[in-house]
Amino acid sequence: MYQIESRKDEHVRIALEKNVSAHHNYWDDIELIHNALPELNYGEIDISTTLFDKKLGAPVLIAAMTGGYELAKEINERLAYAASHFQIPMGVGSQRAAVENAKLRSTYSVVKEYDIPLRIANIGASQLVLWGHKKTLRYIEDIISMIDAHAVAICLNFLQEVVQFEGEPHAKGCFQEIKRLSDEIDVPIIIKESGAGISYDVALRLSKTNIAAIDVGGKSGTSFAAIEHYRAKLHSDYLNARGGETFWNWGVSTPQSLMNAGNATDWKLPLIATGGIRNGLDVAKALVMGAQCAGVAQAMLKPSTKSKEVTVLEMEVIIKELQAAMLLMGVNSVQKMKEVNYELRRGTKGI
Numbered sequence: 584m585y586q587i588e589s590r591k592d593e594h595v596r597i598a599l600e601k602n603v604s605a606h607h608n609y610w611d612d613i614e615l616i617h618n619a620l621p622e623l624n625y626g627e628i629d630i631s632t633t634l635f636d637k638k639l640g641a642p643v644l645i646a647a648m649t650g651g652y653e654l655a656k657e658i659n660e661r662l663a664y665a666a667s668h669f670q671i672p673m674g675v676g677s678q679r680a681a682v683e684n685a686k687l688r689s690t691y692s693v694v695k696e697y698d699i700p701l702r703i704a705n706i707g708a709s710q711l712v713l714w715g716h717k718k719t720l721r722y723i724e725d726i727i728s729m730i731d732a733h734a735v736a737i738c739l740n741f742l743q744e745v746v747q748f749e750g751e752p753h754a755k756g757c758f759q760e761i762k763r764l765s766d767e768i769d770v771p772i773i774i775k776e777s778g779a780g781i782s783y784d785v786a787l788r789l790s791k792t793n794i795a796a797i798d799v800g801g802k803s804g805t806s807f808a809a810i811e812h813y814r815a816k817l818h819s820d821y822l823n824a825r826g827g828e829t830f831w832n833w834g835v836s837t838p839q840s841l842m843n844a845g846n847a848t849d850w851k852l853p854l855i856a857t858g859g860i861r862n863g864l865d866v867a868k869a870l871v872m873g874a875q876c877a878g879v880a881q882a883m884l885k886p887s888t889k890s891k892e893v894t895v896l897e898m899e900v901i902i903k904e905l906q907a908a909m910l911l912m913g914v915n916s917v918q919k920m921k922e923v924n925y926e927l928r929r930g931t932k933g934i
């Protein structure tokens with residue numbers, strides 16, 4: 584199998600078969616405050632919201648996962664079906680594979696067949712540096728048209744690149760390229776970390792560009808170091824197996840990343856909280872902490888290998904749990920979630 588195809592396949596298989604989560608989920612350190620007199624009926628709760636002027640059925644996003652090999656087409660199709668059913672945004676995985684091999688385009692473009700309010704294209708940041716500006720502009724146009732994207736996510740994944748045996752940890756010039764692209768590309772650009780989070784300083788630098796949003800992609804859920812640890816073991820690569828293990832819990836937690844990015848940008852830039860969101864209660868915590876949307880990857884992966892119905896059911900559960908949390912806090916709209924207080928648990932591991 585072509586190299587990128589087998590890598591994508593292994594990522595998904597390992598994420599399905601092994602426990603690749605960070606050793607602590609930092610959403611557990613956030614406690615929402617119960618309102619024993621919510622004075623609100625369940626039916627009055629409005630979970631609709633907007634992102635980049637698109638009306639969304641719920642503040643939940645199906646985060647970028649896959650594409651680029653045969654099974655990925657089925658996964659993306661089932662996720663797209665659920666995204667369309669709930670009118671929520673959906674990202675596809677890095678589209679580099681299809682830029683380099685046209686035969687793989689349908690594994691991504693299948694999502695075009697569904698009425699999704701916000702389709703998000705995806706490319707790794709090291710790729711931009713390797714391609715150079717001219718090629719990058721051309722390829723970004725290509726990944727947008729491949730899925731009729733309404734936004735592009737540029738994925739900061741240097742943790743993964745540095746512990747991956749065939750990784751390409753090229754980070755020099757990345758910020759400058761992001762800045763140029765944010766000036767030159769018409770569709771909204773989301774800067775997305777993929778599990779290691781965002782510090783205050785990085786958010787501050789990003790706030791000086793024309794990007795449209797930050798997906799803080801913090802530590803709490805899927806650890807790409809863990810995935811690469813298992814991949815390296817599969818290939819009897821001791822060096823990277825050790826690296827993956829050592830950096831398993833590297834990064835800034837998702838709640839902390841959210842606060843960092845909010846403070847650095849004065850909460851003016853929409854923030855997406857991906858990383859460790861397991862259920863609707865975690866979504867509620869992310870909204871209360873200032874996120875516009877919460878992104879779910881791993882929790883949707885297994886259902887999406889089964890059927891469209893199972894995939895829809897999982898998202899339905901997440902949305903119902905969000906509504907339950909809103910009722911229990913006496914909050915009737917997504918907008919009002921940001922005004923609600925929360926507590927940090929005592930003995931917290933220092934989100």
Ligand SMILES: Cc1cc2nc3c(=O)[nH]c(=O)nc-3n(C[C@H](O)[C@H](O)[C@H](O)COP(=O)(O)O)c2cc1C
Nearest residue numbers: 594646647648676677738777804805858859880881
């Ligand atoms: C199998 C797998 C593949 C992924 N591939 C990508 C990718 O290509 N691009 C990207 O931006 N993020 C990718 N991610 C990261 C997710 O979008 C998300 O940021 C991360 O998994 C944390 O969310 P979670 O804890 O809900 O899994 C991938 C995640 C998984 C599980």
